[in-house]
Amino acid sequence: MNIALLEGLLANLSEYLMTPVLICIVLLLIYAIYAIGLFAGMFYVRRKNAQQYRQTIQIKERKWYSGYPIHNYFVNNPKACEDELEIFALKKLENLRVVTRVAPMLGLIATMVPMGPALKALADGNIQGISESLIIAFASVIWGLVIATLTFWPASVKKRWFASELINIRKLRGA
Numbered sequence: 001m002n003i004a005l006l007e008g009l010l011a012n013l014s015e016y017l018m019t020p021v022l023i024c025i026v027l028l029l030i031y032a033i034y035a036i037g038l039f040a041g042m043f044y045v046r047r048k049n050a051q052q053y054r055q056t057i058q059i060k061e062r063k064w065y066s067g068y069p070i071h072n073y074f075v076n077n078p079k080a081c082e083d084e085l086e087i088f089a090l091k092k093l094e095n096l097r098v099v100t101r102v103a104p105m106l107g108l109i110a111t112m113v114p115m116g117p118a119l120k121a122l123a124d125g126n127i128q129g130i131s132e133s134l135i136i137a138f139a140s141v142i143w144g145l146v147i148a149t150l151t152f153w154p155a156s157v158k159k160r161w162f163a164s165e166l167i168n169i170r171k172l173r174g175a
Helices: 003-058 069-076 082-112 115-124 127-173
Strands: none
Touching: 003 082, 003 115, 003 127, 069 082, 069 127, 082 127, 115 127
């Protein structure tokens, strides 16, 4: 197979990626805004229930509290082992963690795909073609990073919250 033919085929196929990648970036942005809203709601509920939750842990009582998903899973499943609780916590964080990692990658893909046409426009002396391609390229990487930023913070804070809940569950068990 001729290498030029293969290069042309790969270049054409990469251009077909642009639309799905941009759609994914928009969908991930919507999810990131939704996740920030859920995080804000959870923060408010946890703050409202924090004092009662701490008192319940001190007296070693197993009571359900809104905003404490790992604790509540334990209350509903008292025989759940520690590994099961950790897996449940990871499952609760999974979407945020995946979006935090995938969004910049999609932004990079959406940056690199228009670079081929931009370089071709440069070779042809088409300044307008260069600018059109670069606008899409840089906007997509910026939005990928914005999405990652929006989801990284809630993912990190929730990870700390869930780790704290796991420690409190150990206290409830008397371990």
